[in-house]
Amino acid sequence: MAQTYTRPDFRLTPTPEGDDVVFWTGGEDDRLMIHRCRSCEQYFHPPAPACFRCRSRDVASEPVSGRGRVATFTVNRQPWLPTLPPPYVIVLVELEEQPDVRIFSQLVDVDPAEVRIGDEVEVFFEHWAPEGGTEVWLPLFRPVPPSVDAATVSGEDA
Amino acid sequence: MSGGPFDGKAVITGAGKSQVGRRLMRGGLDLTLEASLRAIADAGLTPDDIDGVASYPGPGAPQRGFSGADVHEVRNALGLRTSWYMSGIETAGQIGPVIEACMAVTLGFANHVLVFRSVWESTAQADGGRASVLFDGGKLPPHMAWTAPFGALSPANWLALPAQRYMHDHGLTREHLGTVALTARRHAALNPDAVFRDPLSMEDYLGARMISEPFGLYDCDVPCDGATAVIVSRRDAAAGLPRHPLTVESAGTGMFERATWDQRIDLTTMAAHDAAATLWDRTTLTSADVDVAQLYDGFTFLTVQWLDALGFAAHGEVGALLEDGALLALDGDLPLNTSGGQLSGGRLHGMGLLHEACVQLWGEGQERQVGGAVGSRPDVAVVAVGGGPVAGAMLLSHG
Numbered sequence: 001m002a003q004t005y006t007r008p009d010f011r012l013t014p015t016p017e018g019d020d021v022v023f024w025t026g027g028e029d030d031r032l033m034i035h036r037c038r039s040c041e042q043y044f045h046p047p048a049p050a051c052f053r054c055r056s057r058d059v060a061s062e063p064v065s066g067r068g069r070v071a072t073f074t075v076n077r078q079p080w081l082p083t084l085p086p087p088y089v090i091v092l093v094e095l096e097e098q099p100d101v102r103i104f105s106q107l108v109d110v111d112p113a114e115v116r117i118g119d120e121v122e123v124f125f126e127h128w129a130p131e132g133g134t135e136v137w138l139p140l141f142r143p144v145p146p147s148v149d150a151a152t153v154s155g156e157d158a
Numbered sequence: 159m160s161g162g163p164f165d166g167k168a169v170i171t172g173a174g175k176s177q178v179g180r181r182l183m184r185g186g187l188d189l190t191l192e193a194s195l196r197a198i199a200d201a202g203l204t205p206d207d208i209d210g211v212a213s214y215p216g217p218g219a220p221q222r223g224f225s226g227a228d229v230h231e232v233r234n235a236l237g238l239r240t241s242w243y244m245s246g247i248e249t250a251g252q253i254g255p256v257i258e259a260c261m262a263v264t265l266g267f268a269n270h271v272l273v274f275r276s277v278w279e280s281t282a283q284a285d286g287g288r289a290s291v292l293f294d295g296g297k298l299p300p301h302m303a304w305t306a307p308f309g310a311l312s313p314a315n316w317l318a319l320p321a322q323r324y325m326h327d328h329g330l331t332r333e334h335l336g337t338v339a340l341t342a343r344r345h346a347a348l349n350p351d352a353v354f355r356d357p358l359s360m361e362d363y364l365g366a367r368m369i370s371e372p373f374g375l376y377d378c379d380v381p382c383d384g385a386t387a388v389i390v391s392r393r394d395a396a397a398g399l400p401r402h403p404l405t406v407e408s409a410g411t412g413m414f415e416r417a418t419w420d421q422r423i424d425l426t427t428m429a430a431h432d433a434a435a436t437l438w439d440r441t442t443l444t445s446a447d448v449d450v451a452q453l454y455d456g457f458t459f460l461t462v463q464w465l466d467a468l469g470f471a472a473h474g475e476v477g478a479l480l481e482d483g484a485l486l487a488l489d490g491d492l493p494l495n496t497s498g499g500q501l502s503g504g505r506l507h508g509m510g511l512l513h514e515a516c517v518q519l520w521g522e523g524q525e526r527q528v529g530g531a532v533g534s535r536p537d538v539a540v541v542a543v544g545g546g547p548v549a550g551a552m553l554l555s556h557g
């Protein structure tokens with residue numbers, strides 16, 4: 001049965017520094033920001049100050065479509081945190097722009113029993129401003145609604 | 159004996175294990191010294207003979223219980239005069255320091271190196287609570303910053319992801335994973351030192367509560383307290399010692415891609431494949447020469463990964479090996495994790511597997527001895543440890 005997404009009362013949130021900040025704050029503008037090399041034009045993740053492929057230092061975060069596919073997933077059934085009752089779906093999403101770039105996230109608004117590798121998903125963000133911590137926007141994923149047709153998808157890419 | 163990276167000069171002359179168990183409520187250094195002194199005595203040496211010390215992970219472990227003692231703590235406690243020492247976590251898995259010790263004796267930096275690994279995770283969890291084990295000070299450690307926000311707080315979650323992909327792409331089943339767990343338990347039943355020894359059926363395995371699909375309770379190893387130590391000696395310094403020296407034929411230390419849990423080009427391989435490739439590159443021996451395999455089983459799927467990486471099956475076809483558990487039994491063609499591994503023997507974090515390889519090559523496995531009869535023994539053992547971006551492998555022979 002599909003589990004309707006509700007925002008949990010608490011999450012463990014990162015304290016990003018340096019190159020990682022853009023990834024965790026892009027959601028403020030509703031954008032998934034992924035590092036890209038301006039020399040070879042390949043994306044890579046997690047962010048780093050050089051392109052691991054061509055070693056160019058000319059790298060920076062760019063917005064991507066936020067769409068992708070389930071590269072793999074696991075239904076977690078062990079309670080680790082009281083505010084995240086199982087079951088829930090932990091997912092690796094391969095980016096539409098470049099499938100070998102994968103985002104570690106949670107897949108919500110979905111029946112855990114129905115998730116399949118290859119499913120189309122899209123990003124949305126959860127804003128957290130923990131007391132004494134760092135303000136972040138966590139990228140979560142949900143299934144692409146079936147009403148969205150291919151033309152709309154490619155149109156948003158451009 | 160082949161030449162290999164150490165030209166036959168690096169040998170193992172002794173091995174020791176501390177008390178191993180759940181919630182022993184003993185200190186990590188106490189356990190470490192017990193294992194170390196046993197290994198030194200096992201080699202027929204005294205602490206005065208030890209001129210090298212090496213260990214994983216060294217100071218700064220991110221989690222309570224992950225490390226029982228540092229190199230200097232052991233040196234200080236035993237008053238060791240060392241001509242060489244090291245510790246580190248950025249090395250070829252938990253047996254990386256053993257491999258470095260082989261280099262040290264080969265190059266003449268030391269004659270007899272004490273290498274140890276100790277854990278006290280079971281007691282740490284008992285006295286501090288699980289949350290404090292994970293998060294010292296409440297701030298996410300760097301290796302969890304990308305995963306914990308999404309409820310992935312355990313390696314069970316991180317490794318379930320590649321496991322599901324391997325199953326999807328290559329037809330591996332939960333029953334195949336179960337064969338790894340059942341094999342370990344069968345062997346643990348013959349090992350009085352194993353933590354879990356009660357019989358385990360496939361029905362028990364499949365019916366156990368799920369942790370993170372496809373992993374259930376019996377896919378995950380058991381935290382324990384315990385320390386393991388071995389003595390790596392230079393062959394010419396080992397003359398006259400009581401044990402037949404075990405030759406370190408090769409070592410696998412490769413790491414070809416970025417150290418991540420989730421960005422490897424082929425999600426159905428791991429750093430294990432790079433370590434395995436370098437292990438075989440450095441020796442004339444092949445997987446067909448292996449008589450006994452001690453393959454890391456922090457999770458059942460990691461054993462699958464090592465079987466795949468080491469070439470015991472073509473890539474993706476490990477499931478076929480696991481159709482029939484007979485292959486992995488003590489009298490099978492590839493006896494696996496003969497002490498019960500970490501799944502049933504306890505998570506000694508890689509070094510327990512090396513210890514068991516030595517026991518088997520010395521023919522001292524008693525009830526669980528490969529070959530069965532007292533005094534019989536295998537000739538070649540492979541030891542491979544780690545998962546995800548952590549991997550190291552060794553090939554030992556009686557030769």
Ligand SMILES: [Zn+2]
Nearest residue numbers: 037040051054
């Ligand atoms: Zn580049």
